[in-house]
Amino acid sequence: MADLLRFATAGSVDDGKSTLIGRLLFDSKGLFTDQLEDVERISKRRGNDYVDLSLLTDGLRAEREQGITIDVAYRYFATPRRKFIIADTPGHVQYTRNMVTGASTADVALILIDARHGVTEQSRRHAFLATLLGVSHIVLCVNKMDLVQWSQDRFDEICDEFREFAAKLTIRDLTFIPVSALLGDNVVERSANTPWFAGATLLSYLENVHVGSDRNLVDVRFPVQYVIRPQTASHPDYRGYAGMLASGIVRVGDPVRVLPSGLETTVTAIDGPDGPLTEAFPPMSVTIRLEEDIDISRGDMLVRPRNVPHSSQDIEAMVCWMDDSAELVPGKKYALKHTTKWARMVVREIEYRVDVNTLHRDLDASSLGLNEIGRVRLRSTVPLFCDPYTENRATGSFIIVDEQTNNTVGAGMILRR
Amino acid sequence: MTARILDQWKTLESESIHIIREVAAEMQRPCLLFSGGKDSIVMLWLAVKAFAPARVPFPVMHIDTGLNFPEVLEFRDSLVSDLGVELIVASVPDAIERGLVREDSSGSRNRIQTPVLLEATEQHGFDALFGGARRDEEKARAKERVFSFRDDFGQWDPKNQRPELWSLYNGRVSPGEHIRVFPLSNWTELDIWNYIEAQNIPIPSLYLAHEREVVDRQGMLYAVGDFIELRDGESSSIRTVRYRTMGDANLTAAVESDADTVAKVVEEIETVRLTERGATRGDDKVSETSMEDRKREGYF
Numbered sequence: 001m002a003d004l005l006r007f008a009t010a011g012s013v014d015d016g017k018s019t020l021i022g023r024l025l026f027d028s029k030g031l032f033t034d035q036l037e038d039v040e041r042i043s044k045r046r047g048n049d050y051v052d053l054s055l056l057t058d059g060l061r062a063e064r065e066q067g068i069t070i071d072v073a074y075r076y077f078a079t080p081r082r083k084f085i086i087a088d089t090p091g092h093v094q095y096t097r098n099m100v101t102g103a104s105t106a107d108v109a110l111i112l113i114d115a116r117h118g119v120t121e122q123s124r125r126h127a128f129l130a131t132l133l134g135v136s137h138i139v140l141c142v143n144k145m146d147l148v149q150w151s152q153d154r155f156d157e158i159c160d161e162f163r164e165f166a167a168k169l170t171i172r173d174l175t176f177i178p179v180s181a182l183l184g185d186n187v188v189e190r191s192a193n194t195p196w197f198a199g200a201t202l203l204s205y206l207e208n209v210h211v212g213s214d215r216n217l218v219d220v221r222f223p224v225q226y227v228i229r230p231q232t233a234s235h236p237d238y239r240g241y242a243g244m245l246a247s248g249i250v251r252v253g254d255p256v257r258v259l260p261s262g263l264e265t266t267v268t269a270i271d272g273p274d275g276p277l278t279e280a281f282p283p284m285s286v287t288i289r290l291e292e293d294i295d296i297s298r299g300d301m302l303v304r305p306r307n308v309p310h311s312s313q314d315i316e317a318m319v320c321w322m323d324d325s326a327e328l329v330p331g332k333k334y335a336l337k338h339t340t341k342w343a344r345m346v347v348r349e350i351e352y353r354v355d356v357n358t359l360h361r362d363l364d365a366s367s368l369g370l371n372e373i374g375r376v377r378l379r380s381t382v383p384l385f386c387d388p389y390t391e392n393r394a395t396g397s398f399i400i401v402d403e404q405t406n407n408t409v410g411a412g413m414i415l416r417r
Numbered sequence: 418m419t420a421r422i423l424d425q426w427k428t429l430e431s432e433s434i435h436i437i438r439e440v441a442a443e444m445q446r447p448c449l450l451f452s453g454g455k456d457s458i459v460m461l462w463l464a465v466k467a468f469a470p471a472r473v474p475f476p477v478m479h480i481d482t483g484l485n486f487p488e489v490l491e492f493r494d495s496l497v498s499d500l501g502v503e504l505i506v507a508s509v510p511d512a513i514e515r516g517l518v519r520e521d522s523s524g525s526r527n528r529i530q531t532p533v534l535l536e537a538t539e540q541h542g543f544d545a546l547f548g549g550a551r552r553d554e555e556k557a558r559a560k561e562r563v564f565s566f567r568d569d570f571g572q573w574d575p576k577n578q579r580p581e582l583w584s585l586y587n588g589r590v591s592p593g594e595h596i597r598v599f600p601l602s603n604w605t606e607l608d609i610w611n612y613i614e615a616q617n618i619p620i621p622s623l624y625l626a627h628e629r630e631v632v633d634r635q636g637m638l639y640a641v642g643d644f645i646e647l648r649d650g651e652s653s654s655i656r657t658v659r660y661r662t663m664g665d666a667n668l669t670a671a672v673e674s675d676a677d678t679v680a681k682v683v684e685e686i687e688t689v690r691l692t693e694r695g696a697t698r699g700d701d702k703v704s705e706t707s708m709e710d711r712k713r714e715g716y717f
Contacts, residue, residue: 001422001424002424002425003422003423003424003425003428004423004424004425004428004429033691034691034692035692071560071575071576071578072560073556073559073560074552074559074560074602074603075553075559076552076553076603076605078425078605078607082425083425083605083608085603097580098580100580100582101580101581101582104582104583105582105583105584212420212421212422217421225435225438225439225442226438226441226442226468228468228469228470228471229471230470230471230472231471232470232471232472234470235470235471238470238471242438242467242468243435243438244431244434244435244584249421271469273427273430273431273434273463273466281421283423283428283431283432283435284423284427284431285430285431285432285434285435285438285467298442322580335589337585337587338585340439340442393583394583394584397582397583397585398585399580399582399583399585399587401587401589406587406589406590406591407579408579408580408581408582408587411580411582
């Protein structure tokens, strides 16, 4: 069986990020001849003396014209062991929101470092954002090792420097790999140039990293997404609650409590895409049927009677602001989406703003501008059934939407209170 | 004891069903764009699963260019009647007759589908249109959101897309605007075929190897018939071919293949070295950003 792994790549074009992705795609046959010819043709027309693999990932006109990555691009490749989804994110500080977006669904974050420059402000920022977004596994690809003569001392120096910074973050799993994306060393094939390196190649790491345990299989959280009531001759009494199981394991026969009503009943059936199931686990989309006919609608949540999420209108959260037209200011009202529920909210207070490069906290901050991250206290119009983001990505996250423009203007991660 | 890990196709299936249900729950009037090609067939299949045992709570719409392979139209009609979904057909030839659009000198009706699509969207008041596009198809699509916002003119602005995080989708629109939704964003061509095989999904016979009279133009094999005529000096031959994509019969080329079962198609796709559009579409080769430009105008 092959499962699916999502990883985000962070770094700038100068670090060789596109070359590394191009190399992964090419060596694993995720790249097609016509795509490569296309890139060769355009590189030649522009007078480059090398094939510019960034043209593979920078698909928009503006990106190609300016030679930068503006937005997240999604790339796909597969090996017999796994299917991979790459969220390729831009490295520059003005695109922080795009990196946050790409990291929000990633199991693994791949941070590129140029061996000549070592750990930079940018690499520290990427590591901070990856941990903020709850990415459990971080891989540091120390690239361009060929330009530092494959020096083990240089590699160790960079690892030590990064570890020192990483101590300030909560990184569950940290891996370092010396590579040359351009020449392919340690990307797919083991390199003879690094006999001192005993670890896995990048592809082998990605194929084998264990992400199954990163999911929360303990706390049952089933946000009701859609109520299925056929009311047809063949199914006159069918009433099912459809949704994607956010966490925990639900079995037929389990007692459940419905939020917000608090009523308790029993799971009588779980209908999956191919028919009845005895149990469901995340991220399955299923339809749950219950013993009693209770009034349940979208935005409600099914949980276990003795394991309930926090229910509150007062929320503390880290917010990444993404709007380029207006700042996040206390007192202004916004729309908010949490699981399957829309609410309105107002920011009561900005507690501090984080400098994404130094982690310094500015306690005097009174607003959050584009790409800025801060801790805020907000109040919503209805209670949210939530868990801390560190324990539950699905019930700990929300988006903020501007009610005038309908734009998504912020992303929030709920903190333990 | 199981590790409780979903395989890759079950994961994709679950994600797509979640997206489809989200649209049905939040949007006023969704509609599924159906072309009769493999991607829209899989998308419709997933929509049926998402609401079973109830019916799919939205219609499907086919923008009929008038240049479809007859096999595809027959397949479309039998599938929608089997699944019990409502079919709306918006016809490009009708629109030409009414003067809404003008025939392009190239003979391609790709571009002129867009006004027809937008007119039908407005007429029916659709605020969400499901499309079967995949991000692996084309480099501009690699950047497109699952919920892709379109303004009053149906335009996509690639530099001003809404951030899209986790699986929290924002479908809020003002009157006249709509959202294009791509539930198959994260599927690749191979994923689609593996799923068709695993689920035993019916597909038009054109996807499987058959004998056909074709003409070779710059390595592209076009079916000789109602839509393609031999030019001076050209000769045709009978070859064993299949189609990798379903587009207009005057633009879509076949590939030489002996894959006459879905299992053999899967094997072929695993080893093929050309993208499906690169191998079969005469309309994407215009410029390096032609897809981005068409999407800006409101194309699928």
